[in-house]
Amino acid sequence: MTTMKEIAERTGVSISTVSLVLNNRDVGRVKPTVAKKVRKTAETLGYKPNPLARSLRTSKTRILGFVSDEIATTPYAGRLILGAQDAARSLGYMLLTVNTNGDAELEDHEISTLRQYGVDGFIYARMFNQRTTLPEGVKPLPTVLLDGSDADGRAPSIVPDEESIGYDATRHLIRAGCRSIAYIGANDRTYAADTGRRAGYRRALQEAGRRFDPGLEVGTTFNQPALDVVERLFDERHPDGFFCFNDARAWYVYEAAARRGLVVARDVSVVGVDNHRIFAETLAPRLTTVDLPHYEMGYWSTLKLVSLIEHRSLGGLPLPETRSPIPPLDGNAARIHCTLIDKESVRR
Known part of the structure; x- marks a missing residue:
């Protein structure tokens, strides 16, 4: 050896x-x-480094705990975990991932188990950019909050720049010549994501000199109730542009348009959010969407955590080429700008 x-x-x-x-x-x-x-x-x-010898010498295992609620069961979560893993590997760390399905008792158990393995710190991942109170079990160790903000303001965190998502998507529709732009939002207004995207939508309209029409801004869930809401919007307000909270909700715009003999990208323009592999690539015409930088957020969270564990700056490390730029590590509340991917669903 x-x-x-x-x-x-x-x-x-x-x-x-x-x-x-x-x-x-x-x-x-x-x-x-x-x-x-x-x-x-x-x-x-x-x-080949000897991890056991190193952990005995430094009292560090170079193992990081990744704790999620529902994230590991969602289609795009793999990118979050992959980004965190790639960063961990580049720094000589290992990532242990657990999913709790939102069960508080299970979460406490999994955190306790990870601490028994001697993890040096935690990445605590949430769904949909929620304001979160960290569980007591992670607080003694360095912890970074992924896709959420700490209600106590103590843990570093990274979230998408939600307002810029709404702003960029709406500006794209305005530049395409849309005269009446609707927002198909989430029914649950507690999501920071929905609040931020609505704000960006309204700001883009205001800057363009457009009057905000409350009747063009709706919230909905899924399935038939969602289709009913979108169909009423078509019939009562006749929008020619749609900014949708996510790609899944864009599906109802496509269906409602087809039922009325309207053609997406000719009669109506649509922008979604997520760059969801199924919706964004299989809808015809292909859906213009804002990419959520899950890989980049996962990568940043590991870099930030290791900088806390090792009490040093990692600012000089080379970063991978990514669609959205990875934010600097200085500061405790990072917002990452999301990239709009122009495909085929917006009128040229």
């Missing part, structure tokens, strides 16, 4: 320098050319 001493001898540097590089603590301490040489030598010699 290759040791740090062998790598140090081969590269002509000290063992402490090798340790800094192989533990990803070299930024600002070791010249980049030296660090590159150390990593190349370690790779050539087949160096």
